[in-house]
Amino acid sequence: MQLKYKIVTLSVLPLIISVLFICVLVFAQSRKLEEEQAKLIESSIMAAKQAELKNYIELASSLIAPLYESGRNDEAIKSQALDMLARANFGVDGYFFVYTREGKNLMHPRQAHLVGKDLLGMTDNNGLPVIQALLESAQHGDGFQRYTWEKPSTRQVTEKLSYVVMLDRWDWMFGTGIYIDDVEVATRKSREEVASGVLTTVLAISSFAMIAVLVVFAGGLMLNVSEHRLADRKLYALNQRIVTLQEEERSRVSRELHDGISQQLVSIKFQFELASLELQNGQEKGLENLRSGISRLGEAIGEIRRISHDLRPSLLDTLGLLPAIDQLVAEFEQRTDIPTHYERHLDDAPVDKNVSVTLFRIIQEALANIERHSKASTVIISMLNAKNAIALRIEDNGVGFSPVLMEKSQGIGLRNIRERVDHHRGSFTVSSSPGRTELYVEIPLQRA
Structure with a gap:
């Protein structure tokens, strides 16, 4: 039903x-x-x-x-x-x-x-x-x-x-x-009068009950129509959101490939061509350019690995959640030179795959926002078991921002985090002021 x-x-x-x-x-x-x-x-x-x-x-x-x-x-x-x-x-x-x-x-x-x-x-x-x-x-x-x-x-x-x-x-x-x-x-006439009065009363009660049933049915019908319209609007907004996210993700990957890998590969190609001509002419500088091109080719391979890791971290599938977060934090420290203190107090039982992806993406999105906007010098990440749930806290000492204004803006970072948490029926809070920003997430514990 x-x-x-x-x-x-x-x-x-x-x-x-x-x-x-x-x-x-x-x-x-x-x-x-x-x-x-x-x-x-x-x-x-x-x-x-x-x-x-x-x-x-x-x-x-x-x-x-x-x-x-x-x-x-x-x-x-x-x-x-x-x-x-x-x-x-x-x-x-x-x-x-x-x-x-x-x-x-x-x-x-x-x-x-x-x-x-x-x-x-x-x-x-x-x-x-x-x-x-x-x-x-x-x-x-x-x-x-x-x-x-x-x-x-x-x-x-x-x-x-x-x-x-x-x-x-x-x-x-x-x-x-x-x-x-x-x-x-x-006495028979008296009984008939009482029976007639009872019949009138029962008919009146039945009439009022029928009216009440019709009112409830009409209210349910109106509510149903209203809910259908609301559901249609939400479905339309969701479809638009999916299309927008797809386009944004494609734009990001395209931008990463065009502005990063593509430029590096073109530069490496020119450097290899130059080294080839120099070597043909017997110039010693050609060997140096060849070594430089090989070095830059390694950098391009690392960049491709980074983009692939951003799309889907291989460690998350092979080794699990905690090693993937360890690598994510290490790469963040290496890339930004921001000291990151990572505390984990989870047991060794494997976490549900969907929850693992959600936690990883939340940390990834939060670190990306810290890197772009916070100007922080320290980051603290803690993850522990709390009342049959996984509690995640990410804190930094950056310039801060207004969560209300951020929710109303066109940015999709916090919105993505909230939608991921809502999908698991968890809770999400964010507080920020100059010198301290804290993001707190609780997701019901689902074992694999």
């Missing part, structure tokens, strides 16, 4: 995971809230219905109270009370019913076929013995009982809440009930 895709993935993936976690948390909390709200609504409606049923029973009790309080227990007075309760209907499906203590139905205005039957063992759709449960609630409970019963208006079996009381002197249980299918409708 390319770096740009890794960046976008690391930006978008945590956002998507966070949004999914929030959505799951919202769903879990909504389910809990949905159940709590449904229970609250159900309990509120049931409390209201219980109060309503108590009111109906109190009204019915007040209707038959004169008959019950008369003290009579004959069938006539009971029949009159049953007729009064049978006519006392309320609403579409509201009515009163009466059972004996033994479970025999005495009055049911909506289901006449049940009158006179023993219903003590009758069960509802859930297996609940309805009449037994009603008698138990009237005698020992709060009088309320839930069960399923056929709704007169729809002929469908529906949840019902009844409230019953005992008339002990007549051995009656009479009561009434309310069908509570509307409670289920209310």
Whole structure:
């Protein structure tokens, strides 16, 4: 995976995971809230219905109270009370019913076929013995009982809440009930409203997350385009730099050959020709010119060796870094007459080839700059192991220079050194003042 895709993935993936976690948390909390709200609504409606049923029973009790309080227990007075309760209907499906203590139905205005039957063992759709449960609630409970019963208006079996009381002197249980299918409708509506709110919240979160993802993607795309443009500019500058360095190196080699070796060889050729003519004429001076030409030819060979050594030191390939630096320092002292103190505290383990070339070229470039510009009388070079790195310090007592101005100038010496050090992810510092200039380099140690 390319770096740009890794960046976008690391930006978008945590956002998507966070949004999914929030959505799951919202769903879990909504389910809990949905159940709590449904229970609250159900309990509120049931409390209201219980109060309503108590009111109906109190009204019915007040209707038959004169008959019950008369003290009579004959069938006539009971029949009159049953007729009064049978006519006392309320609403579409509201009515009163009466059972004996033994479970025999005495009055049911909506289901006449049940009158006179023993219903003590009758069960509802859930297996609940309805009449037994009603008698138990009237005698020992709060009088309320839930069960399923056929709704007169729809002929469908529906949840019902009844409230019953005992008339002990007549051995009656009479009561009434309310069908509570509307409670289920209310709780279902509550759940649907909560679910709709949760869906709206999740959609809003998802929308914001999508917008955030698009913003991150757009930002990544813009960054990618910007990085591509920057990389293209750097690549173009690098290509130009390579071409410039090639031309500069070719110019330097051409100048060395034309101004040095070429002139010497032409001069030697003329001197050999002159010596040849003089020898042909029997002049003793010809032998002297021949010896002088041979001497100058040796100098030319040395100059060719120097140019070759500058291009690629043979000792660096054959004997290694330290002998190559020894030769470089010796040639510098011989050429410039500047005393050079060289300290090395490296172990004998061979250094990586690329690092060796870098260190050699840095010392070579620094000594060349000292020779051309510093007017120094002493040079100190030290190289040692420091915290898994090779530390190189080059110091001279010359006139100094301004590193900032040198970096901005067209010179390539310090720039070459910095680029070589950056290539190995090392560090490079240079400080200078009149009488002291120090160049310090640290390169991570890479063994061959």
